[in-house]
Amino acid sequence: MYFYLCAIVRGKGDKEREVYFNIRCDIWLKKYLNCRDDKDPAIFVTERSPHRMSIAQMRYIIKRISNRAGITKTIHPHQLRHSYATHLLNNGAPLEVIQSLLGHEKSETTRIYAQLSGRLRQEFYRKYF
Numbered sequence: 001m002y003f004y005l006c007a008i009v010r011g012k013g014d015k016e017r018e019v020y021f022n023i024r025c026d027i028w029l030k031k032y033l034n035c036r037d038d039k040d041p042a043i044f045v046t047e048r049s050p051h052r053m054s055i056a057q058m059r060y061i062i063k064r065i066s067n068r069a070g071i072t073k074t075i076h077p078h079q080l081r082h083s084y085a086t087h088l089l090n091n092g093a094p095l096e097v098i099q100s101l102l103g104h105e106k107s108e109t110t111r112i113y114a115q116l117s118g119r120l121r122q123e124f125y126r127k128y129f
Contacts, residue, residue, distance in 0.1 A: 017103040085113035090120055 005026050006018045021029075029043075038050035046053055053061075058077050066075045081102065088098045099110040116124070 011103050015103060017100075020101075082113050082115075085110065086115050086117070089114040090117050 004020050004022055006020045008016050009019050010016055033043075036045070036050070038045060040050050040052065042052035044053040044058065045051060046057065055077065062075050062077060062080075066073075085098050085102060088101065089095070095107060095110055095114065098114055099107050102110060102113060104110045
């Protein structure tokens, strides 16, 4: 049995939304936050003179992690959002739920992110044609 937790995050346009994560993520986040000695409210901060990590710094860290994992393709933070939305869609989540989880006001924006896999497109074709 998995227990999911949530946190309120501030996104683009200073909009607040809930994000969900499992207990394993909660444990790692607490370990990370407990070893920090700064008072910056941001979750991810720089090592020296802690302040909110920039997108460029986040890209650099993701690049290092993907290199260590043997991924040769360049990975950007926004691709992770696309992957998240696509996995939700391919696992049966309704578009409205994905829209809410991503914090989108318009469903058209969510449609750009969420793309059905070729396998699922074939299954839907067979089912409805």
